[in-house]
Amino acid sequence: SRTPDPHDFLDLDAGLAEEERAIRDAVRAYAKDQLLDRVAEWYESGALPAAELAKGFGALGLLGMHLEGYGCAGTSAVAYGIACRELEAVDSGLRSFVSVQGSLAMYAIHKWGSEEQRQEWLPRMAAGDALGCFGLTEPDAGSDPGSMRTRAVRDGSDWVLSGTKMWITNGTVADVAVVWAQTDDGIRGFVVPTSTPGFTANEVKHKLSLRASLTAELVLDGVRLPSSAVFPEVRGLRGPLSCLNEARYGILFGVVGAARSCYEAALEYTLSRSQFGKPLAGFQLTQRKLADLLVEVNRAGLVALQIGRLKDAGSLHHNHVSFGKMANVRSALEVARTARSMLGANGISLEYPVMRHMANLETVLTYEGTEEMHALSLGQAVTGLAAFR
Numbered sequence: 001s002r003t004p005d006p007h008d009f010l011d012l013d014a015g016l017a018e019e020e021r022a023i024r025d026a027v028r029a030y031a032k033d034q035l036l037d038r039v040a041e042w043y044e045s046g047a048l049p050a051a052e053l054a055k056g057f058g059a060l061g062l063l064g065m066h067l068e069g070y071g072c073a074g075t076s077a078v079a080y081g082i083a084c085r086e087l088e089a090v091d092s093g094l095r096s097f098v099s100v101q102g103s104l105a106m107y108a109i110h111k112w113g114s115e116e117q118r119q120e121w122l123p124r125m126a127a128g129d130a131l132g133c134f135g136l137t138e139p140d141a142g143s144d145p146g147s148m149r150t151r152a153v154r155d156g157s158d159w160v161l162s163g164t165k166m167w168i169t170n171g172t173v174a175d176v177a178v179v180w181a182q183t184d185d186g187i188r189g190f191v192v193p194t195s196t197p198g199f200t201a202n203e204v205k206h207k208l209s210l211r212a213s214l215t216a217e218l219v220l221d222g223v224r225l226p227s228s229a230v231f232p233e234v235r236g237l238r239g240p241l242s243c244l245n246e247a248r249y250g251i252l253f254g255v256v257g258a259a260r261s262c263y264e265a266a267l268e269y270t271l272s273r274s275q276f277g278k279p280l281a282g283f284q285l286t287q288r289k290l291a292d293l294l295v296e297v298n299r300a301g302l303v304a305l306q307i308g309r310l311k312d313a314g315s316l317h318h319n320h321v322s323f324g325k326m327a328n329v330r331s332a333l334e335v336a337r338t339a340r341s342m343l344g345a346n347g348i349s350l351e352y353p354v355m356r357h358m359a360n361l362e363t364v365l366t367y368e369g370t371e372e373m374h375a376l377s378l379g380q381a382v383t384g385l386a387a388f389r
């Protein structure tokens with residue numbers, strides 16, 4: 001048998017279906033041609049050519065790619081995961097762009113929307129002609145979204161929304177916002193065209209993480225919507241949580257890409273730089289670190305693949321997703337921090353991808369359910385005891 005490939009040590013990609021490999025190669029090629037040379041500049045400036053990216057990702061079929069119909073590609077869950085992995089190997093912000101569009105905004109409309117809402121938005125969103133965002137978090141409601149204050153009240157047949165959403169990815173560039181609000185009937189979701197009077201999005205500045213991603217505060221000041229704007233059936237947190245579960249799935253695959261990028265940078269760097277008369281990679285302490293990175297990257301890849309297979313088989317439970325999100329983000333963050341040290345001073349530079357990934361992963365640890373929330377979910381799953389409050 002041949003020596004394992006340092007870049008796919010457990011030969012995980014050998015088990016991919018043809019479609020999955022084709023998507024991997026297409027996203028890698030797009031990343032190499034269009035993203036890798038520009039991402040450091042986007043990160044430094046905090047600006048993103050959102051419309052151009054949307055068109056590019058749309059043309060590749062990445063937006064809502066695992067959804068059926070309405071111009072979506074309808075791929076396997078693993079194929080979607082692999083696309084996330086390859087995008088996040090470039091930057092977590094770019095994967096977030098695709099996650100928010102496909103797994104949060106489009107998924108919400110696909111799963112809970114009326115036929116009219118689906119027809120109106122999904123084909124344009126799949127093509128990248130319209131961008132969506134997903135407003136759940138508020139200044140005073142993060143891990144505990146049930147305490148949200150945004151309210152929707154009826155006025156005749158209309159709805160009127162008031163409140164503030166915070167930390168909303170793509171909020172400043174979205175054409176449509178899926179907004180969750182309290183009603184007399186529990187929490188409900190609304191499809192809000194961002195051109196509606198009373199809707200404003202303000203950019204969140206001064207971020208030190210996920211800088212190649214646009215983040216916004218949404219202000220809803222008496223936003224008046226027709227009765228057709230509400231998701232007809234779903235009530236309560238089940239609505240938003242079902243969407244988050246989809247996005248978390250993309251994350252547990254995506255971070256494998258960020259970890260792989262850090263590992264590869266550390267391997268290449270320590271092989272090419274010498275101190276004390278030999279390559280850094282030849283020192284035992286460096287090899288200890290390389291071996292640790294190798295294990296974390298491949299173990300996370302294996303966890304992602306198994307969770308992807310469960311999803312394709314229809315047997316995925318949200319506890320599996322909590323397991324993968326917690327385990328893989330933690331692995332990726334450890335990999336990034338260790339790789340950072342291995343590049344010495346260059347490790348802190350934007351000339352190399354490592355510190356950018358490391359800083360990004362601090363956001364990924366927090367959003368879509370913090371590491372602590374997923375630990376509590378797993379604790380509840382194995383004990384039957386809820387420790388959330």
Ligand code: FAD
Pocket residue numbers: 100134135136137141142143144166167168169170209210215363366367368369370371372373387388389
């Ligand atoms: P808090 O809930 O205040 O938590 C602070 C700390 O306390 C955490 O460590 C948490 O784990 C811990 N904690 C809280 N409760 C408990 C408990 N019961 N037991 C133990 N520990 C606890 N939201 C959206 O709706 N849409 C988006 O598009 C979006 N994009 C984002 C983009 C970025 C860059 C960031 C940073 C966030 C984004 N978010 C988005 C928000 C994100 O989902 C929240 O930040 C996250 O849910 C955590 O909420 P919080 O920040 O209010 O922290």
